[in-house]
Amino acid sequence: MKELQDLDLNLLKLLRAVVETRNTHAAAGQLGISQTSVxxxxxxxxxxxxxQLFIRKAHGVEPSELAEKLAEASEEMFHPIMxxxxxxxxxxPQQFDGEVTIAMQIYFLEIYGEGIFEALKAAMPVAKxxxxxxxxxxxxxxxxxxxxxxxxxxxxxLPQEVYQHKLDTVKLCLIAxxxxxxxxxxSDWEDIHHLPIARIVIDGYNAKRSPIEDLYLSKxxxxxxxxxxxxxxxxxxxxxxxxxxxxxxxxxxxxxxDLACYPLPKVPKETQQLNIxxxxxxxxxxxxxxxxxxxxxxxxxxxxxxxxT
Numbered sequence: 001m002k003e004l005q006d007l008d009l010n011l012l013k014l015l016r017a018v019v020e021t022r023n024t025h026a027a028a029g030q031l032g033i034s035q036t037s038v039x040x041x042x043x044x045x046x047x048x049x050x051x052q053l054f055i056r057k058a059h060g061v062e063p064s065e066l067a068e069k070l071a072e073a074s075e076e077m078f079h080p081i082m083x084x085x086x087x088x089x090x091x092x093p094q095q096f097d098g099e100v101t102i103a104m105q106i107y108f109l110e111i112y113g114e115g116i117f118e119a120l121k122a123a124m125p126v127a128k129x130x131x132x133x134x135x136x137x138x139x140x141x142x143x144x145x146x147x148x149x150x151x152x153x154x155x156x157x158l159p160q161e162v163y164q165h166k167l168d169t170v171k172l173c174l175i176a177x178x179x180x181x182x183x184x185x186x187s188d189w190e191d192i193h194h195l196p197i198a199r200i201v202i203d204g205y206n207a208k209r210s211p212i213e214d215l216y217l218s219k220x221x222x223x224x225x226x227x228x229x230x231x232x233x234x235x236x237x238x239x240x241x242x243x244x245x246x247x248x249x250x251x252x253x254x255x256x257x258d259l260a261c262y263p264l265p266k267v268p269k270e271t272q273q274l275n276i277x278x279x280x281x282x283x284x285x286x287x288x289x290x291x292x293x294x295x296x297x298x299x300x301x302x303x304x305x306x307x308x309t
Contacts, residue, residue, distance in 0.1 A: 007048060008044070010041075011041050011044055011045055012070070012071075012074035012077070012078075013031065013074075013078075014027065014031065014038065014041040014042070014045070015045055015053075015067065015070055015071055015074065016071045016074055016075065017030050017031050018038070018042070018054065018061065018063070018067075019063045019067055019068055019071040020071075021060075022057075022060045022061055022062065022063070023059070023060035023061065024038045024039070024042070024060070024061065026060075042054070049066065049070065050066075052064050052066060053066060053067040053070075054067060091288035091289065091292075093123055093124050093292055094124075094125060094126075095126065096124050096126065096127050096289070097126045097127060097128070098127060098128065098289075099127070099128040099129070099130065100120070100124070100127050100128070100129050100130070100148050100149075100289070100293070101129075101130040101132065101146065101147050101148050101149075102116070102120075102129070102130070102131050102132070102147070102148060102149045102150070102151070102293070103132050103133065103134045103135075103138045103141070103142070103147045103149075103150045103151075104131070104132075104133065104134055104150060104151035104152070105133065105134050105151070105152060105153065105202055105203075106133035106134070106230050106231075106232075107200050107202070107232060108151050108276070109131060109132075109133050110231075110232040110233070110255075111232065111249070111251055111252070111255070112151075112300075112301075112304070113131060115300060115304070116131065116151075116297065116300055117129065117131060119296050119297070119299070119300040120293075120296060123292060123296045124292070134150065134152065134203065135203065136203065138150070139158070139159075142162065142280075142281065143159075143161060143162075143281070145281065145284075147280075148280060148284075148289065148290065148293060149278060149279070149280050149290065149293045149294075149297070150162075150278065150279060150280070151167065151276065151277070151278050151297070152164075152276075152277055152278075152279075153202060153274060153275070153276065153277070154166070154274065154275035154276070154277050155274070156202075156277075158279075160282075161281060161282055161283075162279055162280070162281060162282065163279045163280055163281065163282045163284075163285050164277045164278070164279035165277060165278060165279060165294070165298075166275050166276070166277055167276045167277060167278045167297060167298060167301040168275070168276045168301040168302075168304065169273050169274070169275050169276075170249045170251070170273060170274050170275075170276060170306065171249070171250070171272065171273050171306060172247060172248065172249065172264060172271070172272055172273055172274065173247075173248070173249070173250055173261040173262060173263065173264055174187060174192075174245050174246070174247060174261070174262040174263065174264060174265075175239060175245065175246040175247075175248045175249075175250075175252050175253070175259055175260075175261060175262075176239055176243070176244070176245045176246070176259070176260065176262060177239060177240050177241075177242075177243075177258060177259060177260070178258055178259065178260045179260075180243065180245075180260070180262065181243065182195060182243070183245065183262040184262075187262055187263045187264065187265050188265055188266075189219050189221070189265045189266065192245065192265060193216065193219070193221040194224060195224065195243060195244065195245050196224050196225075196226035196227075196242065196243065196244040196245070197212065197223055197224055197225050197226060197227075197244060197245055197246070197247075198226060198227040198228075198229075198235050198238045198239055198244045198245070198246045199212060199225060199227070199228055199229075199235075199246065199247070200229065200230070200232070200235060200248070201228055201229060201230050203230075211271065212247050213225065215267060215271060226238070226242075226244055227244065232252070232255070235248075235252075236252065236255060236256045236259065239259060240256060240258050240259060245262075247264075249306065250306055250307040250308070251304075251306055251307065253307055254307065261307065261308075276301065278294065278297055278298075280293070280294075
């Protein structure tokens, strides 16, 4: 119905005022407009919805069931709009007590999770937080607005509806136990290609085969994958108690003192580091909450010092 699509929203405010006051003079006073403007507005409403909106009475008007239903529907329509406006005008991080959901790869949750939580608590002390790991349905949850912010690897494919920005660049190295019998002497391909590898699973990116396996193939070797897992703790257990190696971040040595960093073998520049990105829906780029999350998490990652390899 074209007339309905082109309807002036101010007419719905007028309709509600007349329904509430049951009097056109009172409605005009409530809205701060003239009686003539009220009459013209009611005439336009009758053109769209028909004549059966109000019945004239001796001391005012009686709204029909249709008018009351329209007034109720308009209030429901304006309420979310007002909530958005209030979120811009009245957002106070210190008083915000709503729920914030942040999804990230489980690797990031285990490595950075505690620091991220502390930073968020400082920024929004009374908010409720859900820090969850990224799952198969997380992209759909992000697109439908149920996830406020995400942290991912840059290589993870995301649609144009998602705004993303780089949070940090992580240099990669070989992680293995201290005094590793091979790595303490050499990191050359011919010396390390036979060593067992432990690797983390990144859902949606390397679940079937990792870039490390492709790298080994490009060097003429077959990667000896001895452990594949989502768990950083399981990775650490494997690497700490065997000769297995891990292509990862030196930050893992902060979780386990018995681990050490060793130089990478010769690899292409693009595999010497990885970028961490964060973001949210493009439609939320102006929201104070999302801007605060962006600023808070960027400040946190700026404060993280990666141990030298």
